[in-house]
Structures are given as structure tokens and as C-alpha cells.
Amino acid sequence: MSNVPADLHYTKDHEWIKVAADGTAVIGITDHAQAALGDVTFVDLPKIGASFNHGDVFGTVESVKAASDLYSPISCEVVEANADLNNSPDLVNREPYGGAWMIKVKVKNPAELGALLDAAGYAATL
Amino acid sequence: MSDTLSRTPLFALHVELGGRIVPFAGWEMPVQYTGIIEEHMAVRQAAGLFDVSHMGEARVRGRDAAKFLDGIMTNEMATIKVGMARYTVMCQPDGGCVDDLIVYRLADDEFLICLNASNAPKDIAWMRAHIGTHQVEVLDECAAWAQLALQGPRAEAILALTTATPLASIKRFGFEFGEVAGVAGCLISRTGYTGSPGFELYLPAASAEKVARALLAAGKPHGLVPAGLGARDSLRLEANYPLYGHEISEKISPIQASLGWTVKFAKPDFIGREALHRQAQGGPSSSVVLFSLDDRRIARQGAVVYSGETPVGEVLSGTQSPVLGKPIGTALVAAGHAASATLTVDIRGNRIPLRLSAEPFVK
Numbered sequence: 001m002s003n004v005p006a007d008l009h010y011t012k013d014h015e016w017i018k019v020a021a022d023g024t025a026v027i028g029i030t031d032h033a034q035a036a037l038g039d040v041t042f043v044d045l046p047k048i049g050a051s052f053n054h055g056d057v058f059g060t061v062e063s064v065k066a067a068s069d070l071y072s073p074i075s076c077e078v079v080e081a082n083a084d085l086n087n088s089p090d091l092v093n094r095e096p097y098g099g100a101w102m103i104k105v106k107v108k109n110p111a112e113l114g115a116l117l118d119a120a121g122y123a124a125t126l
Numbered sequence: 127m128s129d130t131l132s133r134t135p136l137f138a139l140h141v142e143l144g145g146r147i148v149p150f151a152g153w154e155m156p157v158q159y160t161g162i163i164e165e166h167m168a169v170r171q172a173a174g175l176f177d178v179s180h181m182g183e184a185r186v187r188g189r190d191a192a193k194f195l196d197g198i199m200t201n202e203m204a205t206i207k208v209g210m211a212r213y214t215v216m217c218q219p220d221g222g223c224v225d226d227l228i229v230y231r232l233a234d235d236e237f238l239i240c241l242n243a244s245n246a247p248k249d250i251a252w253m254r255a256h257i258g259t260h261q262v263e264v265l266d267e268c269a270a271w272a273q274l275a276l277q278g279p280r281a282e283a284i285l286a287l288t289t290a291t292p293l294a295s296i297k298r299f300g301f302e303f304g305e306v307a308g309v310a311g312c313l314i315s316r317t318g319y320t321g322s323p324g325f326e327l328y329l330p331a332a333s334a335e336k337v338a339r340a341l342l343a344a345g346k347p348h349g350l351v352p353a354g355l356g357a358r359d360s361l362r363l364e365a366n367y368p369l370y371g372h373e374i375s376e377k378i379s380p381i382q383a384s385l386g387w388t389v390k391f392a393k394p395d396f397i398g399r400e401a402l403h404r405q406a407q408g409g410p411s412s413s414v415v416l417f418s419l420d421d422r423r424i425a426r427q428g429a430v431v432y433s434g435e436t437p438v439g440e441v442l443s444g445t446q447s448p449v450l451g452k453p454i455g456t457a458l459v460a461a462g463h464a465a466s467a468t469l470t471v472d473i474r475g476n477r478i479p480l481r482l483s484a485e486p487f488v489k
Contacts, residue, residue, distance in 0.1 A: 038356070039163045041446045042422035060474065062424055064162045064356060064446050067474070089422075093161075 321365025
């Protein structure tokens with residue numbers, strides 16, 4: 001069974017998002033997603049300052065098997081992209097909820113958070 | 127086509143070993159166990175065991191067997207020695223490939239032919255349709271055989287732990303019948319599809335699991351791991367071995383696929399000879415090239431290849447090479463561009479230069 005931490009929010013497209021009190025959030029992909037992709041070889045992330053609407057493609061994660069789009073769980077502006085993934089894309093397989101966070105963003109519309117899945121809701125989709 | 131997927135005799139073992147099962151060529155096969163890159167490197171550095179029981183087999187026997195095969199295969203069949211195998215292509219009249227095959231000569235008048243899984247019924251029907259007046263019969267033995275590929279530098283040492291058959295005397299593309307793990311009637315062949323040394327074993331289907339378990343147990347101290355179809359694909363692409371439906375197909379001839387060495391124009395007439403001869407003389411309209419990318423993105427099947435702003439071809443296979451640590455692939459490109467130093471491939475809107483390679487990435 002894949003790991004679904006209780007303190008995160010999720011999309012049905014297998015992204016997770018962790019919201020901080022200061023209005024920022026960190027986004028990554030779930031344990032289930034990394035297992036389905038297999039060995040990750042490249043993560044293509046946006047530049048700082050890039051803006052996305054809820055559901056926009058913000059990047060691509062490439063594994064030996066396939067390239068998959070990353071969808072923004074919310075409307076946001078990128079304030080940081082995880083540079084560690086440049087040299088160690090395999091972090092996605094090893095630490096999907098930790099070292100392999102993908103982007104840190106400014107949340108534009110906190111009301112959108114209510115539409116995300118909680119851990120139980122996401123686990124039920126797997 | 128049937129909707130139900132077939133299972134090899136090793137299906138339960140794959141599940142037990144944690145294999146991730148996917149549909150492939152009408153079969154439920156393990157794409158990986160622990161990870162494609164790990165399994166790939168195990169084959170390059172130690173050994174991997176692949177279940178390739180989805181591959182088909184046909185036995186061709188009768189007084190005219192060699193003559194019959196020479197009429198439908200591009201390579202020379204009559205000169206194969208008993209105990210040796212040969213790679214060949216079977217072509218349509220227009221030069222397109224019906225399939226690529228390995229032909230084992232069991233006796234003067236008897237051959238065992240290894241067929242691609244998805245092509246097996248088509249191949250057998252094609253062979254039977256061309257028997258004509260030849261004294262020969264084509265037997266479908268797909269269900270009778272299981273196949274294992276034991277590949278990697280430690281393969282011979284591992285196999286020797288499970289068989290008394292002398293392996294050192296089996297030459298490349300040679301084979302012997304022998305007992306493996308107590309199972310009689312196994313065909314032990316020094317062939318493979320990985321670019322690393324090793325063997326392919328043709329086993330009575332009912333005994334395949336016994337042999338697989340014995341090999342895995344004997345090989346564990348040598349670093350042997352079960353390996354899936356994902357690693358099989360990345361290994362064969364590093365070695366520049368064609369995969370039917372990608373580098374060769376009913377639309378891509380052996381001449382286009384740089385397999386001209388398998389086409390023997392000097393032998394008597396065979397199906398496809400005229401078309402292939404024209405291509406060989408005048409140059410084909412397009413040909414297959416091998417490439418790597420100095421990039422992190424993988425150019426996948428269908429990605430468009432450009433010369434300047436002109437589309438001149440498309441990617442046939444693409445993966446990450448674990449040995450090179452960068453993406454590799456093959457592409458079909460129009461005549462006049464196969465040696466171009468300025469081709470690019472479009473990957474999600476990015477134009478990445480193709481670095482063409484005249485040599486396989488591993489040999």
C-alpha cells in the first residue's frame with residue numbers, strides 16, 4: 001500500500017500540497033504516483049515568478065517509462081523550485097513527500113483549498 | 127484479436143517476486159520488479175533472468191525444410207550448421223518485414239524458429255501459406271515451450287551451477303540440448319537481446335517454473351536478479367537491436383533498418399528480393415538512425431525529427447540509457463538526412479539536437 005500522510009491535501013491527479021500559515025504552500029507528487037512512474041530521470045520545473053491557474057500544467061516528470069504532466073492543485077505563483085531535483089531526480093522515488101518537493105508557491109485564492117482531497121479522500125481513489 | 131490476455135507458466139512466480147504486471151503484446155508480463163535502471167545495471171554488471179515465454183515457436187520439418195525456408199527468409203538457411211542458429215528477417219513482396227526471427231537448425235531437415243509474440247499467429251499462417259509443393263510441415267509449438275533469458279557477465283557461471291552440459295563449447299549462436307535443474311530436453315542457446323553475454327533457454331512449458339526458481343537460487347550469490355520487459359527494452363536499445371513494430375515493421379524493410387547484412391541477394395529467389403534489391407541499389411527513401419541526446423528529456427516514439435524547420439522523420443524508440451546516463455533512441459529519417467549533423471527532435475516544444483551514433487552504445 002502506498003503512503004498517504006494525513007497532514008497534506010491531494011488532487012485526484014496525484015499531486016500533494018502542504019499549506020503553511022504564511023500563505024505559501026509546497027507541492028509535490030504522491031508515493032502512489034512515483035511508484036506508478038518508476039525510475040524518475042528528470043523533473044522539468046517552472047521558473048520563479050511563473051503563475052498558474054488551478055489545473056494548469058506546471059511541469060513534467062519524466063521516468064524511464066513515460067513523461068507525465070504535473071498539474072497545479074491551486075492557482076498560485078512560484079517562489080521557489082527544488083534545485084536538488086536537477087541532480088537527483090531519483091529523490092522523487094525515494095522521498096516523494098520530503099526531499100522531492102517540487103515547487104514552493106504563493107497561494108492566490110485560499111478558497112480553492114476547500115476543493116482538494118484530504119488524505120482519506122485521496123486514499124479512497126487509489 | 128482476443129480481449130483476454132495470456133499468461134506465461136511463470137505468472138505466479140512474477141507476482142510472488144513483486145513484479146509489476148502490464149499488458150504486452152497480448153500477454154500479462156512483468157515490466158519491472160525493483161526498478162528498470164537497477165535491473166538494467168544488474169544485467170550489465172552481473173546477471174538478470176527474464177521470462178520471455180511470450181515469444182512464439184514454430185517447428186519446420188520435412189525433406190524440403192531448408193529450401194522452403196530459403197524461399198521465405200532473407201538470410202541464408204541452407205548453410206546453417208546443425209547445432210547453430212541464425213538471425214533472419216521474413217519479408218513481404220514489397221520488402222516490408224513480416225517478422226524478424228532466430229532460426230535454430232535441429233537436424234538436416236528440421237528447424238525450430240523463434241517468433242515475436244504479437245506476430246506468432248501471423249508468422250505461422252504466412253509460412254503455411256507459402257509451403258506450395260515443398261515437402262515440409264509447419265508445427266505451432268508456441269504453447270509447448272517456455273523461454274528464459276539468462277543474461278549478463280555472470281550468466282555462464284550461474285547456468286553451470288544448474289546443468290552438466292558443457293557450456294564453454296557452445297559458440298555464439300550455437301546451442302545444445304541438455305538437462306537444466308533436473309529438467310530434460312532444454313535447448314540451451316548462446317544468444318540474447320541485451321548486448322551482454324548470456325544464454326536463452328527453451329524449456330518444456332510445464333517445467334519452466336522449476337528451472338526459473340533453481341536459476342534464481344543458484345544465481346543469487348552472483349548478483350542475479352529477476353528482470354522485466356522494461357530493462358529488456360533499454361538493454362536492447364543500448365545494443366541497437368531492432369524491436370518489431372519500432373525499427374522494423376511491415377512498413378520498414380531490413381535495408382532501411384541497417385539490417386542489410388541479413389539479406390543475401392546471392393541466394394536463389396526469396397520473397398521480397400526484388401524490392402529489397404532496388405532499395406539496396408538506389409538507396410531507400412528513409413532509413414533508421416541511432417542517436418543520443420545531450421539533454422535530460424527522453425525523445426519518445428512519435429516525436430518529430432527536424433532538419434532546420436522541415437520535418438524529416440520521427441522517433442521509433444526512446445529511453446534513458448542507464449549506461450550512458452542520457453537519453454538514447456532510434457528515428458526513421460528521410461533519405462539524405464541519415465548522416466546529417468544538424469537534426470533536432472521536438473520534445474514538448476523544445477528542439478533538442480540529435481547526436482547520431484554509427485556504433486551501438488554497448489557491444
